[in-house]
Amino acid sequence: MDEIKDSAYFQDSPCTEIKSFFDTAPPLKDVIEINRKLEEFKKRNHSSSEHKRSRRVVCITSGGTTVPLEQRCVRYIDNFSSGHRGAASTEYFLKAGYSVIFLYRRGTCQPYCRSLPDDLLLECFDITDELNIGVNPGDAEAVKRAVSEHHSAVIKGNLLKLPFTTIFEYLQILQLIALSMRSLGSSAMFYLSAAVSDFYVPWEAMMVHKIQSHTGPLDMRLAQVPKMLLALRKDWAPLAFCISFKLETDTEILLEKADMALTKYNVHMVVANELLTRKEEVIVVSKSGNITVCRDKNQDGADV
């Protein structure tokens, strides 16, 4: 078990794996634009001057990453993740006075939209007359609150939303965010609730065209995604407070896996949950012990 207890980031091969992952990944579009937004966000929300009030900044990741199976992507592996927790947590952190960088999977749950039906337009609204649209009375309060609170956060510049889809985009953007937040030292926090793929197909090993289906069973070999937490904790933003998440389907191994994550990656907290009960209960694992948090609103308002 020594292998597990040793902090993996003092060994060479994880760093090599991480470097190799980034070297061979397809290049991220909009790098310049993303960095510009991060710079602007940092200026608005954090000041090193003694006279200006700084807000603590948390990067919240949300939703699942995809693993393309073909370069001209038709099929991909996905992770089940609605993004509800990340979206809910964003609302709570904003209320608690943090500024939030919300790194989310395109199409998943947005902050302030949780209580609205999926088929929003078609369920909440009605034509009142030729000129107007009315909100159904039962939904009116929820809709108004969603719109106004979202506008408020965006206008004040406290909420920066950055979307991703693939595992490549996710890790590349996370790295940009972390490098940008590095200068915030211990005022920075990472709340990594995204469901990140454990396995992937390296870009160069990927078929270019859609895999054909008339030739019998399909055999696939997937490589392990390098554990980026190591790079985050050691290189990218070593002073930031880090909360990672662990989801398992087998309660018997859940706590063991959470403990392993705490030790191996040297994060400050691991929020452990089981698939079927995750909306009712999570266990927050840290070096000082475990806390079981039960519903309602399953939220850990972490203090730095």
Place this chain on the structure above:
Amino acid sequence: MDEIKDSAYFQDSPCTEIKSFFDTAPPLKDVIEINRKLEEFKKRNHSSSEHKRSRRVVCITSGGTTVPLEQRCVRYIDNFSSGHRGAASTEYFLKAGYSVIFLYRRGTCQPYCRSLPDDLLLECFDITDELNIGVNPGDAEAVKRAVSEHHSAVIKGNLLKLPFTTIFEYLQILQLIALSMRSLGSSAMFYLSAAVSDFYVPWEAMMVHKIQSHTGPLDMRLAQVPKMLLALRKDWAPLAFCISFKLETDTEILLEKADMALTKYNVHMVVANELLTRKEEVIVVSKSGNITVCRDKNQDGADV
């Protein structure tokens, strides 16, 4: 090439494969409710009486199917498919006087919502005062049209929407729909624009719990999904007009694959498209020849 030319449905093994697929698939929830909706829909929209006017009925399938990789599903394989084509086609078929059964992937594009932004609530609306929500003027027309046309179709009972997520649900519900439409004979049509998985993990062969990631590369063997078109054309609704779709990423094999599909499954039409140009051009392949259809509004209003 005789193998390809022979209609595959006269051979035993595809039928055995199909039967085996359904026998081993996890049971569909809400079978009774789905059948009740189909019966009600059929009564409202199709009458065998000479005195009542019947509408032709088309089943439009839309969006991609998922292939769960674990029984307690955390990861799954998905197909890239926004559902735009299926949603757009539904609008056109309704306008042309058909009744539509819309079998769609949860979360994908809905009829009448195509021109609206993804982040609808947060982009289109604004708080006008404490009591009201206004639609931004630029979006008002589109929003009103979406709401009113959708309401109209639903209220008249001409549009039945049935959602799916997994390959299992999709094929099970498609079978129910086809068996229900069987009695409509040649007044029934199938417009199969859904992106259906070619490969899957049979339920009994599936890991129960989330696959663990610390043990090195992951090897997966996926079985071929039996071609249900064979069963649809031969058994479920043999008199219905069938349009299937073929998406490839390699233009060189596109027409060849479309021809193969036409012959092998004995469908009436195949709409062939290439991934990168699918919004600009499709080729409609039938026994009487090929027609290239270019944008705008990439719609084939098929006549029975």
